[in-house]
Amino acid sequence: MKPERVNVRLSVVAEMTQWINENVQRGIHAADVTKQSGYTHWHFQRLFREVTGYTLSEYIRLSRILSIACVLATSNLKITHICYDYGFPGQQGVARLFRKYLNCTPTDFRRCVQENPDLLSMITDTLLAEYTYVKKASRKDEKKLHLNDAAQTNSNM
Structure with missing residues (x-):
């Protein structure tokens, strides 16, 4: 494949990840992103997974979780209000x-972060490292971040 095509594809995926992060509070879906990209739905989904290693829907969920976190x-807003602000019909989906x-x-997350403020940046870095530009072996092998492990690692630093 020609380098120009690769650069254009990478550029489009980068632009769309930025657009997702800027619009995540609107409750966007994969179809909104593919429409914004100018590619067909299936082609962009394939391209996004090829470049990032995970599906467009996974990235949108991850972006929402990080934003909500x-x-x-950083606020004392009620969890229910935050859920509504990020396009969830209730607290169950966020939980x-x-x-x-x-x-x-x-x-529990809010309580842990209040006890250890550095935990937020560490969790963000850990989640992004696990999911960014790494092809996952399978969806069943997804790693979970344990707050106790993260807090313990952070206190050892």
């Missing part, structure tokens, strides 16, 4: 995602 760590990616509830 930042809000939980499910937190359990999947962080292995805790949003309330």
Whole structure:
């Protein structure tokens, strides 16, 4: 493949990841991103996975979780209000995602970050390292971040 084509594809994926991060609070879906990209839905999904190593939907979920985690760590807003602000119909969906990616509830996360403020940046770095530009062997092999492990690692530094 010609280098110009590779650069254009990488550029489009980079632009779309930035667009996702800027619009994640709107409750966007994969179809919104593919429409914004100018590619067909299936072609962009394939391209995104090829470049990043995970699906477009996974990236959107991860971006939402990281954004919500930042809000939980830096504000006293009620969790329910944060859920609505990020396009979730209730707290259950957010709690499910937190359990999947962080292995805790949003309330536990907030409490841990209040006790250890450096934990937020470490968790963000860990999640991004696990999911960014790394092809996963399979969805069943997804790693979960344990807050206790993260806090223990951070205290040892």
